[in-house]
Amino acid sequence: MNQPTYLVIGNPIAHSKSPQIHAAFAAQFAGRAEVADFAYDRLLAPIDAFAAAVAQFAENGGKGANVTVPFKEEAFRLSVARTDRAEAAGAVNTLKLLPDGGLLGDNTDGAGLVADVLRHIEVRGRRILLLGAGGAARGVILPLLAQAPQSLILANRTVAKAEQLIAHFQAATTIPLAACEYAAIEGEFDLVINATSASLGGERLPIANSIFAPNALAYDMMYGKDETPFLAQAREAGVSLRVDGLGMLVGQAAEAFEVWTGLRPDVEPVLAMMRAQL
Numbered sequence: 001m002n003q004p005t006y007l008v009i010g011n012p013i014a015h016s017k018s019p020q021i022h023a024a025f026a027a028q029f030a031g032r033a034e035v036a037d038f039a040y041d042r043l044l045a046p047i048d049a050f051a052a053a054v055a056q057f058a059e060n061g062g063k064g065a066n067v068t069v070p071f072k073e074e075a076f077r078l079s080v081a082r083t084d085r086a087e088a089a090g091a092v093n094t095l096k097l098l099p100d101g102g103l104l105g106d107n108t109d110g111a112g113l114v115a116d117v118l119r120h121i122e123v124r125g126r127r128i129l130l131l132g133a134g135g136a137a138r139g140v141i142l143p144l145l146a147q148a149p150q151s152l153i154l155a156n157r158t159v160a161k162a163e164q165l166i167a168h169f170q171a172a173t174t175i176p177l178a179a180c181e182y183a184a185i186e187g188e189f190d191l192v193i194n195a196t197s198a199s200l201g202g203e204r205l206p207i208a209n210s211i212f213a214p215n216a217l218a219y220d221m222m223y224g225k226d227e228t229p230f231l232a233q234a235r236e237a238g239v240s241l242r243v244d245g246l247g248m249l250v251g252q253a254a255e256a257f258e259v260w261t262g263l264r265p266d267v268e269p270v271l272a273m274m275r276a277q278l
């Protein structure tokens, strides 16, 4: 196979669903000049050779790349230009080759999450509880604040990390923000987002059932064939609106596809296809 024009680069990478998602998006625009040379593949980059892999891809005519674990911060540093949302996230998941050969770094994870949440509830005026203060949480804060929620509370096991993030973002918004540990969460919330990796280990979070407001949306960034531990917790707390992160995955891919091609794909059929394949 000739070198593809688009890649997802990570380590490990074999599990990535991005090639299927982007192939389905490109098929929606068959015949259009913007996707005439669209070919998307995975690339396993050695842990210490991400920059070299990107340079070679660019040299061979690559146009854009998605970046996943563990290279998002390195992609941020490699980018000569960055979008505001990449700056806010401190990480890059989408690279676009600029005409002068430099790299534009973007981060579409937050936009993917917000687009998926908005398919279920309005965020404007709502109370948000974000659980976790790692890279994924950091990347979604600015796009969530752009929806003008009433407030956003960030809870994390290591509370100092949540406090740092809140101090950073509070400087740029009048929306009330606060950080706390799980045991200190007070009140109820309309949107509760799990951005921790606790579900990966099958672990539950030490949160009370009372944090969910009536008609709350419980959103887990994790997804899988089976119900995640966080969504099981939410179900047992009586929450009927429960959504996993597959829509966020497809949504961030749709944003990246648009960054590269200028074309906005239809997420719904691709999400349904990916759901059927879980």
Ligand code: NDP
Residues within 6 Å of the ligand: 109, 131, 132, 133, 134, 135, 136, 137, 156, 157, 158, 159, 161, 195, 196, 197, 198, 200, 201, 203, 205, 221, 222, 223, 245, 246, 248, 249, 250, 252
């Ligand atoms: P990080 O490693 O950067 O952060 C992990 C977070 O989880 C930290 O807040 C950490 O708390 C917390 N945590 C880990 N284990 C536990 C536990 N047992 N109990 C309580 N808290 C815990 O990971 P990311 O931010 O990159 O990813 C977080 C999740 O989001 C992952 O499950 C990932 O798969 C998912 N994700 C999904 C995406 C999608 O498209 N659907 C996109 C990006 C991420 P502490 O600071 O105290 O260690």
